[in-house]
Amino acid sequence: MTFWPWSKELEVGIGEIDEQHRWLVDKTNQLHAALEAGADKNELGEILESLMDYTMNHFIVEEDLFLRLGYPESDAHKAEHDQFTSKVMGLIDQHENGEAAGGEALALLKDWLTHHILKVDKAYVEHFRAHGVG
Incomplete structure (x- = not known):
């Protein structure tokens, strides 16, 4: 059974953002599987590092859109x-x-991303769509 199944509820309706969120959920599931399998320190470290790198790149994408679109809650x-x-x-x-x-x-990852996607990220969707993104 998957630790954290992807669901339509997690979609914000902006393709690039949804793809990135799905990657984060998939990588969180990979971390869970590695922990369950008793992965060694190096493997777990690689997963954590890749999650951090990808998350930072995802944030850059969002924050660039905030700047370009004048998002008031940026x-x-x-x-x-x-x-x-x-x-x-x-x-x-x-x-x-x-x-x-x-x-x-x-x-x-699960708690913060769920809250962040469902509440904070979904809050910008209307603004993005009003500016032609979505």
Whole structure:
């Protein structure tokens, strides 16, 4: 059984953003599977690093759209991105220091991304569509 199945509910209706969100969900499921299989520290580290890299690139895409489209809530949205990035970097540091961080990372990814997609990201959809994106 999949740890976190993708659902239509998670779609914001903007193709590029939905593809990126789906990748993040898939990678979160990969982390879960690796933890369940007893993956070694290096494999878990690679998954965490790829999640961080991709997430940062995803945030850049969103934030570029905010800037180009004059999204009025961009500062608050970017602050959430920054807070999440900081938390994930802390988990990566824990992992690199030999502390178990995989389970905590799973909980953070699922909880934060679910809230962020369903509430914060869906809030910009109307603004994006009004400016021809979507």
